[in-house]
Amino acid sequence: MSPSSQVRFGIIGCAEIARKVSRAMNLCPNATLHAVASRTLAKAQAFATANSLPPTTVLYGTYEALLDDPDIDAVYIPLPTSLHLSWAIATARKKKHVLLEKPCAVNVTELDQIISACEENGVQFMDCTMWVHHPRSQVMADFFSDPQRFGQLKSIQTCFNYCGGNDFLESDIRVQPDLDSLGALGDAGWYCIRASLFAANYQLPKFATALRNPVYNKAGVVISCGASLLWENGAIATFNCSFLAHLTMDIAAVGTKGSLKVDDFVIPYEEKSASLTILSNSNFGEMSLGWTEKPIEQVVKTELPQEAFMVKEFSTLVDGIKNHGLSPEKKWPVITRKTQLVIDAIVASFSRGFEPVEVY
Amino acid sequence: MSPSSQVRFGIIGCAEIARKVSRAMNLCPNATLHAVASRTLAKAQAFATANSLPPTTVLYGTYEALLDDPDIDAVYIPLPTSLHLSWAIATARKKKHVLLEKPCAVNVTELDQIISACEENGVQFMDCTMWVHHPRSQVMADFFSDPQRFGQLKSIQTCFNYCGGNDFLESDIRVQPDLDSLGALGDAGWYCIRASLFAANYQLPKFATALRNPVYNKAGVVISCGASLLWENGAIATFNCSFLAHLTMDIAAVGTKGSLKVDDFVIPYEEKSASLTILSNSNFGEMSLGWTEKPIEQVVKTELPQEAFMVKEFSTLVDGIKNHGLSPEKKWPVITRKTQLVIDAIVASFSRGFEPVEVY
Numbered sequence A, B: 001m002s003p004s005s006q007v008r009f010g011i012i013g014c015a016e017i018a019r020k021v022s023r024a025m026n027l028c029p030n031a032t033l034h035a036v037a038s039r040t041l042a043k044a045q046a047f048a049t050a051n052s053l054p055p056t057t058v059l060y061g062t063y064e065a066l067l068d069d070p071d072i073d074a075v076y077i078p079l080p081t082s083l084h085l086s087w088a089i090a091t092a093r094k095k096k097h098v099l100l101e102k103p104c105a106v107n108v109t110e111l112d113q114i115i116s117a118c119e120e121n122g123v124q125f126m127d128c129t130m131w132v133h134h135p136r137s138q139v140m141a142d143f144f145s146d147p148q149r150f151g152q153l154k155s156i157q158t159c160f161n162y163c164g165g166n167d168f169l170e171s172d173i174r175v176q177p178d179l180d181s182l183g184a185l186g187d188a189g190w191y192c193i194r195a196s197l198f199a200a201n202y203q204l205p206k207f208a209t210a211l212r213n214p215v216y217n218k219a220g221v222v223i224s225c226g227a228s229l230l231w232e233n234g235a236i237a238t239f240n241c242s243f244l245a246h247l248t249m250d251i252a253a254v255g256t257k258g259s260l261k262v263d264d265f266v267i268p269y270e271e272k273s274a275s276l277t278i279l280s281n282s283n284f285g286e287m288s289l290g291w292t293e294k295p296i297e298q299v300v301k302t303e304l305p306q307e308a309f310m311v312k313e314f315s316t317l318v319d320g321i322k323n324h325g326l327s328p329e330k331k332w333p334v335i336t337r338k339t340q341l342v343i344d345a346i347v348a349s350f351s352r353g354f355e356p357v358e359v360y
Helices: A014-026 A042-051 A062-067 A083-095 A108-120 A135-144 A163-170 A183-199 A305-325 A329-351 B016-027 B041-049 B063-067 B080-095 B108-120 B135-144 B164-169 B184-199 B307-323 B331-351
Strands: A007-012 A032-039 A057-059 A074-077 A095-099 A126-128 A153-163 A207-210 A222-230 A236-240 A244-255 A258-262 A271-281 A296-299 B007-012 B031-037 B058-062 B074-077 B096-098 B126-129 B153-163 B208-211 B221-231 B235-242 B245-255 B258-262 B273-280 B296-301
Touching: A007 A014, A007 A062, A007 A305, A014 A032, A014 A042, A014 A074, A014 A305, A032 A042, A032 A062, A032 A305, A032 B135, A042 A057, A042 A329, A057 A062, A057 B058, A057 B273, A057 B331, A062 A083, A074 A083, A074 A305, A083 A108, A095 A108, A095 A305, A108 A126, A108 A329, A126 A305, A126 A329, A135 A183, A135 A244, A135 A258, A135 A271, A135 A296, A135 B296, A153 A183, A153 B153, A153 B258, A183 A222, A183 A236, A183 A244, A183 A329, A183 B164, A207 A329, A222 A244, A222 A329, A222 B235, A222 B273, A236 A244, A236 B153, A236 B221, A236 B235, A244 B153, A244 B258, A244 B273, A271 B096, A271 B245, A305 B331, B007 B016, B007 B063, B007 B307, B016 B041, B016 B074, B016 B307, B031 B041, B031 B307, B058 B063, B063 B080, B074 B080, B074 B307, B080 B096, B096 B108, B096 B307, B108 B331, B126 B153, B126 B307, B135 B184, B135 B258, B135 B273, B135 B296, B153 B184, B184 B221, B184 B245, B184 B331, B208 B307, B208 B331, B221 B245, B235 B245
Parallel strands: A007 A032, A007 A074, A032 A057, A074 A095, A095 A126, A153 A236, B007 B031, B007 B074, B031 B058, B074 B096, B096 B126, B153 B235
Antiparallel strands: A153 A244, A207 A222, A222 A236, A244 A258, A258 A271, A271 A296, B153 B245, B208 B221, B221 B235, B245 B258, B258 B273, B273 B296
8 A cells, every 4th residue: 555545643632542543553554643632742742652653743732733734634533522522523624534432422413413514524434433343343244144144133132341440430531421421321331332233233223221220420420321222123132331340341142043142342352363152053952951053153363453443444435535536434424323322312211210212 | 878868759740841850860869750640641651651761660640649659759840830839739738849840830929829838748849940950050159159259240141042933932831821821931031030149149139120022922921021130239130031032041240350151051052061151350451452361161060960960959858858857948949939029020010011010
């Protein structure tokens, strides 16, 4: 790939997650990290030093300055969720492509403004749900869509937890109502919802119903909760997401003909190898003493970590728009919007006494 | 063990599951299958032939005749659920110990009559939930009760499904309202509820709430459904049970310090080897590129299948009562009753528009 087709990224905001994504940009053959901005130049410099960024990386002390840099094609935005609306729109208006951390917005109304701004300015929008870009996810998608091996989705149980610890629960960005009002639902539940949609071939459920055990911190942000999603055809998803439980990243999906399990779907145990476990057409053995078929573990080895696959996919789309006259890929904002719609319905279910809320 | 301490079993009813349990009795060192009764002698003879029972096995053409046999210590009752009340009570009144198939009763009112009859007659009561007797379950219990490796239970997701097929869904005992009115909830959900109680150290949840996707057959029996169980401390269980989905027998439990998974909890894939997967005190690795600890698969090898461990445990208790002046072990009816209480609450939730129903 010639240097001119390398997508030049800027990052606004030096969140912890930006370390991982900046590393991915430098691992990725069709991307390069061009500039980093923080609210002060000192912070940007500290980030560059801490992450051994090459000295050619341009550093800015304001986000605006980075957005004005004509050498930048695309901007990665790891800011707190409440700031996404203004900065994602500002980015799009500068004709820069938008790679936006999840949760993408505090609600779908704000998300729609972001997506509209991207459409109006002809720039690509993609959220930072990394796992869907792992090659393992394609193997999962192939299995889910196989009428012989998986059949029709009947149920999916997912879970994403981690132990935030006391400092985290009091002061992390993700538990502050003015920064990330969606708390564990937006941070961890986002992945469970995405996995449930993924297994349902991105069909929206008809109803979302919050489970009756949300836990809130003193500031009123949810730090542990769950929900069920019900599709028109009777398929159901249930999930738990929490900052109060041991690290868990489970998918267990069951169809009419088979089942699939992944135990590290958000972040694989290892960078370059990830597995899924599938089982098809098994039954009770003679006299129900065992099973006729046993699950098979399938290992997917990769050269890059999943976040680099994300950057690569995004950069390919940006290159297509920039150099080959293509239009932005609509699939990504559509998937983001569906995820956010489900989030919004669950939030509504919390406030309506855990009643089912229609998702549309 | 001397022959006199061998518990002599009778079986009333020649259900498919009786094949497996009769085999277990003959595998088990402290039990022997003494007699089998069916509604006709020909049926009992056919069962004996099909299962190669020894010619010494006494065959009866009525259940009453078997209950009158003075050589029988204990009776295994695999009859349809609606018949449990009368036959379990009749068994107890004949001073014979009661090993009762699940679901044990159509509701807890009937179950209480059965348990009372057993208490009044000084006989042991135990239900036939086989998996809790597998040595693997002791390893699971040790893990769940370990404050360092598992901590406090936060959530458990379970699932037991199988594909009944068309004939099954129309005519099997388990889908006939006059025989097994609890359908998939009583047959498959029973196990999920038991596993949830097991993980919660048999503390009853405060509320049970049916999920909003039950499927009924033409006769009005539920053939697919799910529920959530909520404990006072905020722990939650969700489960799916179905005759309409691929064979699945999952436990995924998460505590504050660890997690546990079993993918074949009801019937292990193999008779003499079963595994569980545990993980403790893991965390995000540096830059969240992976996990600090990975799950460990623990294999439990056994000489006997789990149903033989069940028969052995029951027979040990019967021997204690018969030959050593011990009292019946109250733990087993207590656990059965808790399971049935949850079933009843879910049935009530169905009829109350999926509202949470208090479990007590």
